[in-house]
Amino acid sequence: MIAVGSDHGGFGLKQEILAYLKEKGLEYRDFGCFEEKSCDYPEFAHAVAHAVVDGACEKGILICGTGIGMSMAANKVPGARAALCGDCFSAQMTREHNNANILALGARVVGPGLALKIVETFLTTDFSGEERHARRISQIEE
């Protein structure tokens, strides 16, 4: 199960991402927002981050205008490792090296074509499991 959330700035791209997940047969839960009316991104970032950290969802995707506010807010939840990615290399590396559990995207930064490739990369790349990376990740929470 993939937790997905956005504010008004990410609402349009979120609809494209939800359609992509559906087409791929991937289960998701949409934590809102549910319209383009102005709203506050921390509410959705926290809801998605808690769903991931609590184990209800395996991974999360958060979208706002830049992806910055969403990543900042999500990373306040202990255990959340939200990575703001604007390219596929970063999405691959943050899975392999950081075991990121949440992808943050900026809908006003990346176009929908690139955003979907970033989502695909993020969802299909496994953590390397290498000791040095596991050690560094555990140090994040210290």
Ligand code: RB5
């Ligand atoms: C909303 O205008 C915008 O500030 C928000 O979507 C996001 O970019 C914040 O980081």
